[in-house]
Structures are given as C-alpha cells and as structure tokens.
Amino acid sequence: MRARTAPDGLRAAEKEDGVPSERAKKGPRSGGGVWRSAPALIGGVLVLLMAVLAVAGPIIWGEAAERIDAGAILQGASAEHPLGTDNLGRDLLARVLVAGRYSLALALAATLIGAAGGILLGALPSVLPRRAARMATGTVNALVAFPGLLLAMFTAVVSGLGARGAVLGIGVAIAPGFARLTQTLAASVAGADYVAAARMLGVPRRRVLARHILPNIAEPLILNLAQSLGGALLGLAGMSFLGLGVQPPDFDWGRLLFDGFARIYVTPVVALGPAAAVALAGIGFNLLGDTLARAAARSPAGQGDAVRPEPPRPSGEPDPDAVLELRDLTVSFPGGSTPVRELSLTVAPGEIVGLVGESGSGKSLTAAAIGGLVPYPGAVTYGRLRLGGVDVATMSGKELGTALAMVFQDPMASLNPALKVGGQLAEVAVVHQGAGRADARRRAVDRLGHVRLPDPAKHAAQHPHELSGGMRQRAVIAMGLMGTPRLIVADEPTTALDVTVQRQILRLLREVVEETGAALLFISHDIAVVGELCDRVVVMYAGRVVEELPADRLADGAAHPYTRALIASLPDLDTDRSRPLAGIPGTQPAPAQVGTGCAFAGRCSLATEQCRTERPELVVHGPRQRVACWEVTS
Numbered sequence: 357m358r359a360r361t362a363p364d365g366l367r368a369a370e371k372e373d374g375v376p377s378e379r380a381k382k383g384p385r386s387g388g389g390v391w392r393s394a395p396a397l398i399g400g401v402l403v404l405l406m407a408v409l410a411v412a413g414p415i416i417w418g419e420a421a422e423r424i425d426a427g428a429i430l431q432g433a434s435a436e437h438p439l440g441t442d443n444l445g446r447d448l449l450a451r452v453l454v455a456g457r458y459s460l461a462l463a464l465a466a467t468l469i470g471a472a473g474g475i476l477l478g479a480l481p482s483v484l485p486r487r488a489a490r491m492a493t494g495t496v497n498a499l500v501a502f503p504g505l506l507l508a509m510f511t512a513v514v515s516g517l518g519a520r521g522a523v524l525g526i527g528v529a530i531a532p533g534f535a536r537l538t539q540t541l542a543a544s545v546a547g548a549d550y551v552a553a554a555r556m557l558g559v560p561r562r563r564v565l566a567r568h569i570l571p572n573i574a575e576p577l578i579l580n581l582a583q584s585l586g587g588a589l590l591g592l593a594g595m596s597f598l599g600l601g602v603q604p605p606d607f608d609w610g611r612l613l614f615d616g617f618a619r620i621y622v623t624p625v626v627a628l629g630p631a632a633a634v635a636l637a638g639i640g641f642n643l644l645g646d647t648l649a650r651a652a653a654r655s656p657a658g659q660g661d662a663v664r665p666e667p668p669r670p671s672g673e674p675d676p677d678a679v680l681e682l683r684d685l686t687v688s689f690p691g692g693s694t695p696v697r698e699l700s701l702t703v704a705p706g707e708i709v710g711l712v713g714e715s716g717s718g719k720s721l722t723a724a725a726i727g728g729l730v731p732y733p734g735a736v737t738y739g740r741l742r743l744g745g746v747d748v749a750t751m752s753g754k755e756l757g758t759a760l761a762m763v764f765q766d767p768m769a770s771l772n773p774a775l776k777v778g779g780q781l782a783e784v785a786v787v788h789q790g791a792g793r794a795d796a797r798r799r800a801v802d803r804l805g806h807v808r809l810p811d812p813a814k815h816a817a818q819h820p821h822e823l824s825g826g827m828r829q830r831a832v833i834a835m836g837l838m839g840t841p842r843l844i845v846a847d848e849p850t851t852a853l854d855v856t857v858q859r860q861i862l863r864l865l866r867e868v869v870e871e872t873g874a875a876l877l878f879i880s881h882d883i884a885v886v887g888e889l890c891d892r893v894v895v896m897y898a899g900r901v902v903e904e905l906p907a908d909r910l911a912d913g914a915a916h917p918y919t920r921a922l923i924a925s926l927p928d929l930d931t932d933r934s935r936p937l938a939g940i941p942g943t944q945p946a947p948a949q950v951g952t953g954c955a956f957a958g959r960c961s962l963a964t965e966q967c968r969t970e971r972p973e974l975v976v977h978g979p980r981q982r983v984a985c986w987e988v989t990s
C-alpha cells in the first residue's frame with residue numbers, strides 16, 4: 357500500500373467553463389508559458405533561421421560562394437567581403453551561408469543514424485532472452501562509459517576520411533545515449549500492468565515491444581532527437597575542424613573553420629563566421645529541444661499530448677459543501693483506450709464513499725487522477741476537480757499534499773526500506789508544514805499512536821521490514837495523517853492483508869474519519885466490504901458510474917442489474933459451498949472497445965435493443981439513489 361503526497365497541482369489546463377484557468381494561462385504547469393519564454397523564442401528564431409538558410413542559402417549565394425577571384429586572395433574583412441576571402445579569393449560570408457545546408461544535412465543524417473542504432477540497441481533487452489538481454493545491457497553500459505569523441509574519431513578513421521566517416525562517427529557517438537534512454541524508458545513501461553498482461557497472454561516479446569512499449573516511449577525519444585541534432589552539428593564541425601570530416605572541394609562549417617584557423621592570428625574574422633554559425637545553430641537546436649521537453653512535461657496530461665485531450669464540459673455551479681467534487685473526469689491512453697469516461701463524483705465532509713466495481717472498471721485510475729498520479733502516457737481531462745472547495749489546478753503541491761492523503765494497496769511500496777518509519781513520516785511535516793526536525797518527529801510518533809500502533813516511539817525507530825503488514829499499513833495511514841487531510845483516498849488498502857488484519861484496518865479507517873472529520877473515498881472490488889464500511893456506494897462499470905446509492909440500501913434497494921449481479925455473486929451462509937461461486941457471465945469490455953450503448957448490455961439478461969445502441973444516463977431513482985439503466989428507469 358502506498359501513501360503518497362500528490363504532486364504540484366493536477367494536470368488540468370482548463371477550467372470547467374472551458375476557459376483556460378489562470379494557472380493554465382500563466383502558471384508553471386502551462387505548456388503555453390514555456391513557449392513564450394525567452395529561451396524558447398531564441399531557440400525557435402535560430403532554428404527557423406537555420407531552416408531558411410538551408411533551403412535558400414545555396415540558391416541565393418551559391419554562385420558567389422564558388423566565384424574564384426585571383427585579385428582578392430586571402431583578404432581580411434572589407435565592405436565587399438565582410439568575412440574576408442579564402443586562398444582562391446572566394447567570399448567567405450557567402451561560403452558560410454551556403455555551407456548551412458550541407459552542415460545541417462550531415463547533422464540530421466548523423467542524428468538519425470545514432471537514434472536508429474541507439475533505439476535498436478536499447479530495445480534489445482526487451483526482446484532477447486534473459487542472458488542475451490543482460491549482455492545487451494552490459495554493452496550499452498560500456499558504450500555509455502566510453503568517451504563519445506573517441507568513439508566518433510575511431511569510427512571516422514576506420515570508415516575512411518570524409519563526410520561519410522564523420523557522419524557515421526557522430527552517429528555512433530550519439531547511439532549509446534539513445535540506447536540508455538530507450539532502455540530506461542522501456543524498463544519503466546515494462547512494469548505496467550498492461551505489458552505484464554500481454555506477456556502473460558503469451559504475446560511474443562517483439563510484438564509487446566512494437567505494440568505496447570515503443571508507442572508509449574516515442575515522445576521522449578523524439579524530444580531527445582531535437583536535442584541530439586544540436587550536439588551532432590557541433591560534433592561534425594569538430595570532426596571537420598580536426599580534418600576528419602568533410603574534405604575539399606566540399607565544405608561545411610567545420611571545414612571552413614579548419615581553413616580559417618590557420619589564419620586566425622592574422623585575420624581572425626575568417627574563423628569567426630563559421631564558428632558563429634556553428635555556435636548559433638547548436639544553441640538554437642538545444643534551446644528548442646529543451647523547450648519541447650519542458651512543454652511536454654507541462655502539457656495538460658502532464659506527459660505530453662500523445663492523446664488528444666477531450667474538451668472540458670461546463671457542468672453547473674460548484675457545490676460549496678463538497679470535500680471532493682469531480683465532474684466529467686476522462687482518462688485516456690494512446691491507441692483509443694479510455695478507461696475512465698465522463699465520471700462525476702461528489703464526497704461530502706466526513707462521508708465514507710465506496711467506489712466499487714470489477715477489476716479494470718477504472719477505479720484506480722480515478723483515484724490516481726484525483727491525486728494527479730495517472731501514469732505516463734495517460735491524458736486526464738475534467739470539467740471540475742475541487743478539493744475542499746478549492747480548484748485543485750490552483751493548489752500548490754504543498755496545499756494538495758496537506759489536504760489529500762492517498763493510501764494504496766502495498767504498504768511496502770510506500771515506505772522506503774532504507775529509512776526508519778518515524779523519519780519518513782517526519783519528512784512529510786518538514787516538507788509540507790515547514791516543521792522543525794524535533795517537532796516533526798514528535799508529530800510522527802503522535803500520528804503512529806493515533807493509528808493505534810502499539811509502542812509508537814519504538815516502531816518510529818524501526819525500519820519498515822521490522823513491522824508486520826498490518827503495522828506497515830497503519831504507518832502509511834499515519835503518514836497520510838501527518839497533514840490535515842480533508843479527503844483520504846484509499847485504493848484497495850486491505851487487499852494485501854490477511855482477513856483479521858483487514859478488519860482492523862477497516863475499523864481504523866472509520867475511526868480516523870470520525871476523529872479527524874476527513875472524508876474517505878474507499879476503493880474496492882469487494883462490495884461486501886464496501887457495504888459494511890461505507891455510507892454511500894458508487895458502482896463503476898467500464899469506466900462509468902452505473903449506480904449510486906446509500907450503503908444500507910445495497911441489500912434490498914440496488915437497482916442496476918450490474919450492482920445486483922455483484923451482490924448476487926457474494927457467498928453467504930446459505931450458499932452451497934460445494935458448487936462454484938456464482939460469477940457474472942461474460943467479461944467487461946476493454947477500455948478501447950466500449951461501444952455506444954450500455955457497456956453492460958452484453959452481459960445483462962434484461963438488455964433490449966435500446967440498451968445495445970443508446971447509453972443510459974444516471975437518473976434519480978429513489979432517495980439518494982441514481983441509476984443508469986433503461987430497464988430500471990423507464
């Protein structure tokens with residue numbers, strides 16, 4: 357189970373009225389702000405200039421660059437030749453302007469070679485058997501440790517002096533960086549449930565790589581491409597300058613620098629022109645690459661716009677009393693998968709709301725979206741997300757971290773095994789409330805006592821592995837209570853615990869709610885537990901809420917066929933244990949395959965043609981109950 361403080365605000369760029377929020381317009385999370393910054397503007401202008409030069413340079417100045425003038429050999433700067441002339445009297449300014457196309461083309465070729473080779477090498481560990489994968493990883497590690505310039509020079513010399521050798525050399529020097537990046541990104545995506553699921557289903561590794569891994573890591577690789585272009589340009593100029601690159605009669609900026617360098621003490625201006633061109637182009641590509649990376653990191657999804665965010669919908673007046681007000685939350689992933697669809701949820705102060713549904717219905721993603729923790733490359737949009745009456749997009753990380761506590765399934769994943777429990781809790785108070793060390797430690801021990809951990813001072817001085825599973829989960833809940841949470845989101849907090857400890861943790865959560873006045877959003881697939889603990893139950897199916905009702909009406913008031921089926925599938929004392937448990941026939945549609953009608957229609961014995969083609973909205977059906985079902989509400 358994990359308790360995490362949520363990061364700086366949520367990733368919503370726009371407010372409920374469809375107008376960009378102030379934060380979206382000018383705040384640090386705004387991708388637009390990044391593009392208006394000085395480095396972005398300078399980078400953009402420089403790259404644009406380079407592109408114009410590459411296209412128009414040879415057309416406009418091509419002839420001047422090749423015109424030999426025996427009367428103007430080796431001249432310095434003059435009105436006619438602002439950068440002087442070379443040993444054949446050719447105008448150096450014209451040659452610098454013309455060399456742009458060749459220099460940029462070579463840099464692009466080297467970058468593409470480096471990127472292709474690196475991505476291939478970095479992807480190998482994902483497709484090879486274990487031992488070969490380890491060798492591939494070792495090779496990448498060795499290449500990364502090897503000085504890039506030496507690698508480039510060695511390759512250039514081996515493959516023959518000239519532009520081809522230099523391009524290959526720089527490509528080889530760039531490749532290890534790409535390989536390392538690919539490996540790291542692939543490893544982070546490889547841990548995702550959907551990759552694990554594909555592997556379990558026997559999908560071949562190559563296909564897992566091509567379909568599940570590469571599309572999800574494409575964006576950072578493309579961003580790295582832009583930054584590498586600047587590096588390649590500088591590298592190629594360096595190679596030509598060392599005499600290993602472009603050979604006469606061809607010329608690029610590096611070659612012009614090489615030729616001018618011999619005269620640098622007599623007429624320094626002849627070296628200045630190509631040096632300035634290389635420097636400006638390098639700076640331009642680096643600034644642009646950097647801007648792209650920052651814009652992607654701050655885009656509405658927080659992770660780039662691999663998925664086109666759906667526009668937020670206007671949705672009535674804010675509820676001033678609600679602790680959590682979520683309107684029209686949609687979470688989507690590249691490839692058309694939308695596991696959460698236009699979900700709306702309200703939690704009142706001190707209320708315990710259970711979010712229940714089969715595995716894959718989108719419960720955890722809903723919790724993650726509330727905490728701004730939807731994993732890359734998920735895109736999150738909503739019409740409104742308010743915590744304690746405050747728009748989450750306007751809250752600082754500290755404010756959100758104090759107002760929201762999140763408790764996840766595996767407590768060990770929330771606690772750093774190398775740090776003592778008390779120290780970890782204290783850190784929350786130091787970071788979020790600016791408390792002194794001693795005060796923070798006192799508060800940590802107090803909070804551990806609050807969650808009924810026996811001898812809290814002793815356990816505060818222990819490492820997580822010295823605590824039992826139940827104690828660890830108490831410690832994680834205590835961590836959430838280090839702030840003054842208005843809302844605790846607990847995602848399957850007892851699933852990893854044995855039955856007795858489960859009951860203790862559930863009792864503790866209820867006590868915490870009663871004592872602190874915080875509200876609790878309790879996520880579970882177990883409708884029996886939800887019915888026992890919660891005041892109100894929200895039932896999710898295929899990313900949408902299908903029913904909301906008071907928990908005490910579950911047994912006899914549940915109306916949606918899915919809710920009723922969930923309840924019917926529970927064993928009770930009368931259940932014949934010799935027979936298999938009554939499950940719900942069929943399976944929930946995958947997030948990318950939810951059709952236009954009711955998503956439950958395929959499994960519902962009451963389904964009509966209307967259910968299959970038209971999606972029912974949630975409508976009031978009795979006191980504090982709403983149901984989305986044509987058959988129940990018509």
Ligand SMILES: Nc1ncnc2c1ncn2[C@@H]1O[C@H](COP(=O)(O)OP(=O)(O)OP(=O)(O)O)[C@@H](O)[C@H]1O
Pocket residue numbers: 548549550689693695713714715716717718719720721722731732733734881947
């Ligand atoms: N990182 C991801 N990338 C792509 N799809 C994802 C990702 N995480 C979840 N999904 C999809 O979203 C669906 C809903 O996932 P979620 O974890 O929210 O379900 P859940 O209701 O919490 O299920 P469980 O009880 O098993 O945790 C999953 O079926 C999965 O297909």
